[in-house]
Amino acid sequence: MLSRVADSLYWINRYVERAENISRFVEVSEAMALDCPPGSAEPWLPLIDASGDRELFDELYPGGSPNDVVEFLVRADANPSSVINCIRHARENARQIREVITTEMWEQINDIYWTLQESERFWNQPPQEVLREIRRACQLFYGITDATLSRDLSWQFSRLGRLLERADKTTRILDVKYFLLLPSPDEVGGVLDELQWISLLRSAGAYQMFRQARQQAIEPKAVAAFLLLNPIFPRSVRYCLQRIHETLHIVQGQAVPAVPDELECLSGLTLARWSYTRIEDLIASGLHESIDALQSDLNRLHELIEKRYFIAGGEAAVTVHTASTDPACVLA
Numbered sequence: 001m002l003s004r005v006a007d008s009l010y011w012i013n014r015y016v017e018r019a020e021n022i023s024r025f026v027e028v029s030e031a032m033a034l035d036c037p038p039g040s041a042e043p044w045l046p047l048i049d050a051s052g053d054r055e056l057f058d059e060l061y062p063g064g065s066p067n068d069v070v071e072f073l074v075r076a077d078a079n080p081s082s083v084i085n086c087i088r089h090a091r092e093n094a095r096q097i098r099e100v101i102t103t104e105m106w107e108q109i110n111d112i113y114w115t116l117q118e119s120e121r122f123w124n125q126p127p128q129e130v131l132r133e134i135r136r137a138c139q140l141f142y143g144i145t146d147a148t149l150s151r152d153l154s155w156q157f158s159r160l161g162r163l164l165e166r167a168d169k170t171t172r173i174l175d176v177k178y179f180l181l182l183p184s185p186d187e188v189g190g191v192l193d194e195l196q197w198i199s200l201l202r203s204a205g206a207y208q209m210f211r212q213a214r215q216q217a218i219e220p221k222a223v224a225a226f227l228l229l230n231p232i233f234p235r236s237v238r239y240c241l242q243r244i245h246e247t248l249h250i251v252q253g254q255a256v257p258a259v260p261d262e263l264e265c266l267s268g269l270t271l272a273r274w275s276y277t278r279i280e281d282l283i284a285s286g287l288h289e290s291i292d293a294l295q296s297d298l299n300r301l302h303e304l305i306e307k308r309y310f311i312a313g314g315e316a317a318v319t320v321h322t323a324s325t326d327p328a329c330v331l332a
Contacts, residue, residue, distance in 0.1 A: 005100050006157045007310040008093040012101075013145075013161035015090035016109070019083045020138035021169040022073050025050065027131035028202045032195060033066065044069045046176040050169070051081055070127065074134075083134060084116050102148040105141065112137045153251060160247050160305065167240035168298050173203050174227050175291045197223050204235050224287065225279035237294065241271045244301070251309070263304040270297045 025047055033044075044066050048057045051073065060078055061068035074083045091113040098106055115122050115137075123130065142162070149155045177200045197218045201207040210218075210226050213233075230236040245267045252264070260268070274294070282290045 001153045001157075003310050005097050006153065007306075008097045009100070009154055009157040010161035010305075010310070012090045012093045012109070013158045014165040015086040015093070016138050016141050017162045017165040018081060018169070019086035019090070020135055021166070022051070022081070022083050022086070023131045023134040023138070024205060025173065025203050026070055026073055027128055027135060028199050030070075030128050030131065031202075032199045046173060047073060049176045050172040052172070053079060053081060074131070087113050087116055100154055102144070104144045104148050108137070108141045108144050112141070156247050156251050157309075160244065160251070163240045163244050163247070164298060164302060164305075166235055167237050167244070168295065170204055170227055170235055170237055170240070171291050171294055171298075173200065174224060175288060175295075194218055201226075206233060206235060209233055221279055221283065224283070228282070229274065229277070229279060231275075238271075238274050241267075241274055245271045248305075263301070263308055266297065266301055266304065270294070270301070 029044055029047060047069055048054050053072075056079060057069075057072050058064070060076065061072060072079050072082065076082045077085065079085065087109070091109050094101055094106055094109050112134075116134075122133070125133075145155070145158055149158065177196065197220060198207060201210050201218075201223060204227055206227060210223070213226065213230070214222055216222075226233065226236065228237045231238055231242070233239055248263065248267050
């Protein structure tokens with residue numbers, strides 16, 4: 001496989017996953033805003049911080065109203081990680097490798113792109129309906145990919161991009177919730193506090209599975225444990241790390257390298273760290289610091305994957321190496 005093809009497959013899925021996550025974040029916040037006091041900023045505060053674009057947002061929208069947040073995250077051309085830009089970059093990567101992906105995959109990503117670009121009827125719908133349709137269209141792309149793409153290196157690199165992006169967004173939204181929206185002591189356990197934690201679970205697509213796994217009251221510690229350490233929920237950090245480690249083994253072509261390289265060591269150590277820890281220990285040592293360290297590890301994993309498989313001069317698993325030409329291939 002050409003390294004430019006692997007690069008494009010990886011980024012197609014990162015961008016679609018990012019667009020799906022952002023649309024779900026905003027959709028949940030729109031719903032939560034209906035239950036908050038008029039003018040409350042509670043549902044909107046975490047979104048810009050979770051995207052990592054606070055400086056750019058403050059520069060473009062000094063007022064920072066809820067409508068500005070939605071515009072910035074969904075439609076702003078100046079935001080490289082807006083939903084529209086993510087779909088645009090995903091489509092451009094897909095266009096460059098149409099001979100590798102299936103016709104159904106191309107038709108779906110192309111359909112999403114033109115709907116967002118040209119359909120006034122689409123944008124004239126209520127905001128929640130717009131966001132729901134974007135989320136479902138991205139999820140449909142995942143389903144089409146899994147149903148039509150052979151389980152060769154193409155699928156493995158697609159899966160790798162999706163999992164890394166998913167783990168990153170789960171940690172970001174959880175980190176922001178813990179350290180920007182924790183209520184004052186007299187609000188703990190109140191209606192607004194519970195609504196915030198429910199909104200966090202819904203932002204991660206985890207509310208129903210959390211309620212099935214835990215029948216008791218919603219508590220911050222339990223929510224954090226579920227999103228970080230649950231081994232079977234597909235959006236938990238631990239689940240994503242397990243699948244990333246497995247995928248890298250498959251791409252590498254051998255179960256256990258004779259001499260583990262830096263990528264293999266980092267992948268294995270990160271998985272072990274988050275598989276054999278307890279939420280009490282993470283909180284006691286500082287949950288924010290632990291999540292910061294994890295985000296650094298995820299960024300380093302991305303850098304090592306890029307260096308090894310996508311950039312000219314990297315080491316082997318892809319047989320012909322050319323540098324990526326996609327200028328948007330940077331982490332937000």
